[in-house]
Amino acid sequence: MRSLDPTIAAWKTEATPTNGSYEYRPPICYMSNLIPEVFIFIISLIGLAGNASVIWFLGFRMHRNAFYTYILNLAAADFLLLCLYITVCLIRIFKFTLYIHIFDYGIRQTGASIFYIAGLSMLSAISTECCLSVLWPIWYHCHCPRHTSAIMCALLWVLSVLLSILQWVSCHHLYKLDVDLCGNVAITITAWVLFLFVVLLGSSLVLLGRMLCGSKRNPLTRLYVTILLTVLVFLLCAVPFGVSLFLSYWLYIGFDSEYCLSLVSLVLSSVNSSANPIIYFFVGSFRQRLRGPNLKLVLERALQDTPEEDEGGGSLSQGTLEMSGSRVEQG
Incomplete structure (x- = not known):
């Protein structure tokens, strides 16, 4: 049974028989994989700091809307x-310096699946909700329940956890008892990921078209720019990881090729997970003269759902930030 997780292929070597015994034979790019691994580590540290700042401000310092x-x-x-x-x-x-064997297979595989599916689900949800607010603003403002976003996030997290754990259990613990169960779970996860990709791409294209084309174009806001840039980075950097994580289950390209592809996809995935705070800072500080490194104000500007001409200079009131298209949910 092939693994659904590229982290497994990217951090292991292949055992091959030699003169009746087994020895580890590294794949072609094994000797040069230290460089991408160093990149992954450094990029991940930077991304941790950026995402921690976003979590701190949105979770404890700002009133949350949808x-x-x-x-x-x-x-x-x-x-x-x-x-x-x-x-x-x-x-x-x-493992390679202290020669300590650490059994972490299930943690890596299940964790990668959970967090990747959850991130894709959140991005698809926010893109879809933005699309609805643009296409049917009156209905969205008046009829969308107040706590829809919080409920949706909770459901998406639960679904991501359940699917990933089910895949781990069925493919690594119950495989000998029921061979078909693992394949059915893999089909379900792959179908769900493809569905999220289609929703994300479709809603983003509709949002982009409504912003740039047609006689009834909506004014371009910082929030829409932030979302579109986030989606663009995700499509460029995270899709290869998704293909390697799920679709490679159905396509066998050889261990060496899969190993090298996994390393590249891991680097791109770490870039994607680290890029969002940079996007928020870029969009929030663009064409603005801020007095000092006010990260809270930068984040507020990046998620502002009002046209550029309505900003009213260098300051931004809380009433403006709590946009007409979003319900305020007290955190």
């Missing part, structure tokens, strides 16, 4: 995924 809740949960998913990457790097160092 979009803030999604961004908070997206930052939490990225933060936990980066923690997993750092843990795997440290485990690898301990």
